[in-house]
Amino acid sequence: MARAIQERSIEEAAQTMNRLDVIAHGTIREGKLEGFKRQAAELIRQTKEKDTKTLRYDWFISTDGREFEVLEAYVNSEGLIEHSMHIGEARNVLFREFASDHRITVHGDPSAQLVELVNTHAPGGAGGVNWYSFHQGLES
Numbered sequence: 001m002a003r004a005i006q007e008r009s010i011e012e013a014a015q016t017m018n019r020l021d022v023i024a025h026g027t028i029r030e031g032k033l034e035g036f037k038r039q040a041a042e043l044i045r046q047t048k049e050k051d052t053k054t055l056r057y058d059w060f061i062s063t064d065g066r067e068f069e070v071l072e073a074y075v076n077s078e079g080l081i082e083h084s085m086h087i088g089e090a091r092n093v094l095f096r097e098f099a100s101d102h103r104i105t106v107h108g109d110p111s112a113q114l115v116e117l118v119n120t121h122a123p124g125g126a127g128g129v130n131w132y133s134f135h136q137g138l139e140s
Helices: 002-016 033-050 077-098 112-121
Strands: 020-028 054-061 067-074 099-107 129-132
Touching: 020 077, 033 054, 033 077, 054 077, 067 077, 077 099, 077 112
Parallel strands: 099 129
Antiparallel strands: 020 067, 020 099, 054 067
């Protein structure tokens, strides 16, 4: 019951605050699919246990098992920063042992703090991240 209340509060906050939607993409190393799947499960486990501002964290693998995408959503920039801190070590293992070519697309208006952290710490710096600001949609 408390989890349902927390989830509803997070959803309500996301509607009024600066929600970020993220697509992470990468390549699975040849012969490493099963290890990749185990490490992805570990990242999901840590996200479920630790994150408080994550709305979505869904992993997809291409039908040929060579690429992956993660669809993510956060209440705001703080949520993405929190998530990154929680899963940093496990993500490093994923890319050190099982995956490569990490690219990220962020939809929404990130805080200055998030942009600075990405420029300083993200793989490839800001070059590995594409930023998109909201223009128009069904609710605008």
